[in-house]
Amino acid sequence: MGLCFSSTPADEDEPDSHPQFDGGNVTLITTKNAWDQKLSEAKTQGKVVIANFSASWCGPCKSIAPYYVELSEKYPSLMFLTIDVDELTEFSTQMDVKATPTFFMFKDGQQIDKLVGANKPELQKKITAIGDSQVPTAHM
Template sequence: MGICFSSTQPEEDETESHPQFEGGNVTLVTTKDAWERKLSEAKAQGKIVVANFSASWCGPCKSIAPYYIELSDKHPSLMFLTIDVDELTEFSTQWEVKATPTFFFLKDGQQIDKLVGANKPELQKKITSIVDSDVPSGQK
């Protein structure tokens, strides 16, 4: 399992775009307003949010990003967001992100679970558990 703890300054060109963190059904959130809009949208649609707090310089973040994108395609009933901790430093601090990647699972804007580190099996397990528990009993 990989975790990045340092907050070294990214190279100038790395902050401009995040192609490794976008794709599938993943939305890159770069402002607090965008975060609020996406949470409102998720609540209105009854979707659980999976929020990936990552950094462009973080090796484990880069290594799990394609898998995260793959999961977003497999689970359209969830909303997948990626937040760059360097772009939203104060916001990330409010969420007490101490290492990257950190995944938060939110229902109606409230945290229901959390995963720290690039642990693919555990991420899959948590998403499967959330999807299974969120299905109305008549549809299982």
């Protein structure tokens, strides 16, 4: 399981480089306002939010990003977000992100789960459990 600890990135002169952190059904969040809007939207739609706090310089973040995009396509009933910890440093600190990647799961604006590190099997297990519980049931 890989993780990166917050530090000064080596290539700080490339702030716009987001190595495939978005795509599929993943939305890249670059402002606190965008975060608030997406959380509100998810609450209104009854969706669970999966939030990936990553950094463009973090190797494990880059390695799990394509898998995260894949999961977003497999579970369209969930809302997948990626937050760049370097762009939203203060917010990441408020969320108590100490290492990247850190995945948070929110339902109705409340945190329901958390996973630290690029652990594909554990991430899949958590998302599958949430995704399967989100399947709408027919009311007769």
